[in-house]
Amino acid sequence: MGIKTTLPKSELYLYTAVLSLALLWAGSWIIEASSENVNRKAVRENVKPGWHYFGRKMDASDFEWVMWFTTFRNHILFALSGHVIFAKICSMVSPKNRSLIYMLYGSLAVLLTMGWTYISLILSHCIILYSVALVKRKWLCFVAGLTSLATFKMEPFNTWQEGFVTGSFDLQDVLFYGGCGFSIMRCMSFALENCEKKDGNYSFIDLIKYNFYLPFFFFGPVMTFDRFHEQANNPNLTRKEREMWNITIHALVHLGAILVVDVFFHFLYILTIPSDLKLLKQLSDWSLAGLAYSNLVYDWVKSAVMFGVINTVSRLDHLDPPQPPKCITMLYVFAETHFDRGINDWLCKYVYDYIGENHDAIFKELLATICTFSVTTLWLGPCELVYIWSFFNCFGLNFELWVAKLFSLPPFSTIERNLMSEAMSRRIRGLFNAVNFWQIILYNVLALNSLDFAQLVAKRLLLKGFPLSTLSVLFVTYCGVQLIKERERRQALLDDPEPVPPPEEGKQKAE
Numbered sequence: 370m371g372i373k374t375t376l377p378k379s380e381l382y383l384y385t386a387v388l389s390l391a392l393l394w395a396g397s398w399i400i401e402a403s404s405e406n407v408n409r410k411a412v413r414e415n416v417k418p419g420w421h422y423f424g425r426k427m428d429a430s431d432f433e434w435v436m437w438f439t440t441f442r443n444h445i446l447f448a449l450s451g452h453v454i455f456a457k458i459c460s461m462v463s464p465k466n467r468s469l470i471y472m473l474y475g476s477l478a479v480l481l482t483m484g485w486t487y488i489s490l491i492l493s494h495c496i497i498l499y500s501v502a503l504v505k506r507k508w509l510c511f512v513a514g515l516t517s518l519a520t521f522k523m524e525p526f527n528t529w530q531e532g533f534v535t536g537s538f539d540l541q542d543v544l545f546y547g548g549c550g551f552s553i554m555r556c557m558s559f560a561l562e563n564c565e566k567k568d569g570n571y572s573f574i575d576l577i578k579y580n581f582y583l584p585f586f587f588f589g590p591v592m593t594f595d596r597f598h599e600q601a602n603n604p605n606l607t608r609k610e611r612e613m614w615n616i617t618i619h620a621l622v623h624l625g626a627i628l629v630v631d632v633f634f635h636f637l638y639i640l641t642i643p644s645d646l647k648l649l650k651q652l653s654d655w656s657l658a659g660l661a662y663s664n665l666v667y668d669w670v671k672s673a674v675m676f677g678v679i680n681t682v683s684r685l686d687h688l689d690p691p692q693p694p695k696c697i698t699m700l701y702v703f704a705e706t707h708f709d710r711g712i713n714d715w716l717c718k719y720v721y722d723y724i725g726e727n728h729d730a731i732f733k734e735l736l737a738t739i740c741t742f743s744v745t746t747l748w749l750g751p752c753e754l755v756y757i758w759s760f761f762n763c764f765g766l767n768f769e770l771w772v773a774k775l776f777s778l779p780p781f782s783t784i785e786r787n788l789m790s791e792a793m794s795r796r797i798r799g800l801f802n803a804v805n806f807w808q809i810i811l812y813n814v815l816a817l818n819s820l821d822f823a824q825l826v827a828k829r830l831l832l833k834g835f836p837l838s839t840l841s842v843l844f845v846t847y848c849g850v851q852l853i854k855e856r857e858r859r860q861a862l863l864d865d866p867e868p869v870p871p872p873e874e875g876k877q878k879a880e
Contacts, residue, residue: 372854372857372858372861373858373861373862374791374792374794374795374858375792375855375858376792376795376796376851376855377792380851381851381852381855383848384848384849384851384852385848385852387844387845387848388845388848388849388852391655391845391848392659394655395655395656395658395659395662396637396659398652398653398655398656398659399637399638399639399642399656399659399660399663400636400637402638402642402648402652402656403636403637403638403642406642406645406648407426407638409645409648411641411644411645411647411648412638412641412642412645412648415428415429415430415638415640415641415644416428416429416638416641417429419634419635420635425635425636426635427631427634427635428634428635428637428638428639428640428641429634430640430641430644431640431671433543433671433675434630434671436540436543437675438627438631441540444540448478448482448583449583449584449678449679449682451474451478452471452474452475452478452583452584452682453682453685453686455470455474456470456471456474456685456686457685460606460686464604464606465604467601467686468578468601468602469574469578471578471581471582471583471601471686472577472578472581472582474583475581475582475583475586476488476577476581478583479491479548479581479583479586482544483534483541483544483545483548484534486533486534487533487534487545487548489533490530490533490534490549491548491549491552491580494517494549494552494553494556495552495556495573495576495577495580496573497513497517498510498513498514498517498553498556498557498559498560499556499559499560499573499576501513501514501560502559502560502563502564502570502571503563503570505563505564505570506564507561507564510557510560510561510564511557511561513560514553514554514556514557514560515557515744515747517553517556518550518553518554518557518747518748519747521546521549521550521553522550522747522748522750522751523751527546530549531545543587544587547587547588547589548586548587550748551585551586551587551588551589551591552580552586554591554712554715554748555579555580555585555591555594556576556580557719558591558593558594558595558715558719559571559575559576559579559580559594561719562593562594562595562598565595571594571598575598578601579594579597579598579601582597582601582683584679584682584683584686585679585683585690588675588679589676589679589709589711589712590676590679590680590690590691590709590710590711590712591691591711591712591714591715592688592690592691592711593714593715593718596689597688600687600688600689601686601688603687606687608687616681616684616685619677619680619681619684620681622677623673623674623677623678623681626670626673626674626677627674630667630670630671630674633667637663639660639663639664639667640664640667640818642660643660643664643818643819643822644819646821646822646825649822649825650825654829654830654833654834654838654842655838655842657825657826657829657830658826658830658838658842660822660826661810661811661814661822661823661826662810664814664817664818665697665809665810665813665814665817666696666697666698668697668708668817669694669696669697669698669708672693672694672708672709673693673694673696676690676691676693676694676709676710676711677693680692680693690711691710691711691714692710693710694707694708694709694710694713695707695710697809698849698853699853699856700806700809701802701803701805701806701809701850701853702769702802702805703762703765703766703769703805703808703809704766704769706762706809706813712745712748716741716744716745720737720740720741720744721737721738721740721741722737723737724736724737724740725737725738728770731767731770731771731774734766734767734770735767738763738766738767739763741763742759742760742762742763743759745759746759754815754816754820755816757815757820758812758813758815758816761812761815762812762813765805765808765809765812769805772801795851795854796851799847799850799851799854800843800847802847802850802854803843803846803847803849803850804843806846806849806850807830807842807843807846811823811826811827814826830842
C-alpha cells in the first residue's frame with residue numbers, strides 16, 4: 370500500500386465527525402470533573418487563584434510551565450532579550466566574530482546567574498572531554514562522556530558536585546542540572562565530530578563557543594556540533610525571502626499557544642486530577658482516556674512552546690535549530706515518538722542510526738534500540754519509573770519491526786497484494802496503527818504522570834471497560850489515524866506530485 374492511497378470523501382467526513390464529537394464529549398467530562406471537585410484536598414493543593422472575574426482557579430501542577438511563564442518569566446525574557454540586542458549590535462559590527470561574541474555574553478550571563486564555581490565545574494568537564502576528543506577514539510569518547518553524565522545523574526556524585534555551587538534560589542537546581550546535562554551532551558557531540566575530522570583537531574575555543582551559546586545552554590535543545598560550527602561561523606548573514614516574516618509568525622503562534630494553555634488550565638485540571646486516585650476511580654472510562662491523551666498533548670505543547678521560544682531567538686542569530694517535536698496527535702508509530710527533537714537527533718546520529726544502519730535487520734535494530742534507550746535512561750536519570758518507561762518504549766519500537774517483517778512474508782503479503790484493494794489495505798493498517806497509538810499513550814503517560822495512573826487507565830480500557838469502552842475508544846482512535854494518514858497523503862502529493870498522463874493518441878492527431 371502506498372502513502373498516496375485515498376479513501377472516499379464521505380468516509381473521511383464520517384471519521385472527522387466521529388472524532389470531533391468524541392473529543393468534545395471527553396472534554397466535557399473533564400471540565401465537569403474539574404469544576405465539581407475543585408475543593409477536594411488533593412485538587413485544592415495544586416490549584417491557585419486564577420481569573421477572579423470568571424471565578425476560575427488555575428491548575429499549577431507543572432513546575433516547569435509555572436517557572437517559564439509566571440515565576441521567572443521576566444528573568445528569562447530579560448536574559449534572552451539582552452542576548453538578542455547584544456548579539457545583533459555586535460554581529461553588525463563584526464559578523465566574522467559573532468560566535469565569539471555569543472560565547473562571551475553567554476559565559477557572562479552564566480557567571481552572574483550561577484557564580485564562578487559553577488563555571489569552573491563546567492569548564493573542568495569540558496577540559497576532560499576535550500582531552501579525550503584529541504585521542505580520536507569514538508568508544509573512548511562515549512565512555513568518558515557517559516561517565517561525566519553519570520556524575521550528574523547518580524548519587525553521591527551529583528550531590529557532591531552540586532555542593533560546589535554557593536547561594537540558594539528557587540531556580541538553582543533546575544539551572545544547575547539543566548546546564549550540566551546539556552553541556553555534557555554538547556561536549557560528547559564535539560568529541561565525536563572531532564573523531565570524524567580528518568585534518569587536525571577542532572580547538573578548545575570552538576568547544577567553548579559551542580557550549581556557552583546562551584539560548585541553548587540551560588534548557589536546550591541540543592544542536593550537534595557540526596551544524597552549530599558551520600552555521601555560527603558563516604559570515605554571510607543575508608536572510609531568505611520572507612524569513613523575518615516567518616520568524617514573526619512563529620513567535621506569534623507560540624504566544625497564542627501560551628494563551629490557549631492558560632485558558633485550558635482554568636477549565637481542565639488535566640495535571641492535578643490524575644494525582645487523586647480516589648477521584649480517578651469515580652470518573653468514566655471516556656474521562657480517563659481523555660485525561661491520558663490530553664496529558665501527552667499538553668507535554669507536546671509545553672515542549673513545542675519552550676523550544677519554540679528558544680528557537681525563535683536562535684533563528685534571529687541566523688541559526689537553524691532543531692525543530693519542535695512532532696505533535697503527539699500525529700503519531701501512530703514508535704519510530705517517530707519523541708518530546709525533544711534535539712536529543713532525538715543526537716541519539717539518532719550517534720547511536721541509533723550508527724548501530725542500526727538501515728533498520729531492516731532484527732538483531733541490529735534490537736541492539737540499536739537497547740543502546741539508545743540505555744543512553745536515554747542515563748540522560749533522564751536512572752530510577753524505577755525511567756527503567757519501566759525505557760523497557761516498554763524499547764519493546765514497542767522493536768515490536769513494530771517484528772510485525773512489519775511478519776506481514777511482509779507470505780501468505781500475508783500475497784493476500785494484501787492480490788486479494789485486497791489499496792483502500793482496504795489502508796483501513797486494516799489503520800486498525801493496527803490505532804492499537805499502536807494507545808500503546809504509545811500508555812507507555813509514555815506513566816513517565817509524564819505516574820505509574821498508578823497508567824495502570825488504572827489500562828485496566829479500565831482493556832479489562833473493566835471491555836468490550837464497549839475498549840472498542841469505542843479504539844474506533845475513535847482509528848478515525849483519528851485515518852485522518853492523519855489523509856494529511857500525510859496530501860503532503861506526499863505536494864512533495865511528489867503524480868505525473869500528468871500524456872494525451873491520448875487520437876486527441877493528438879485531432880489537434
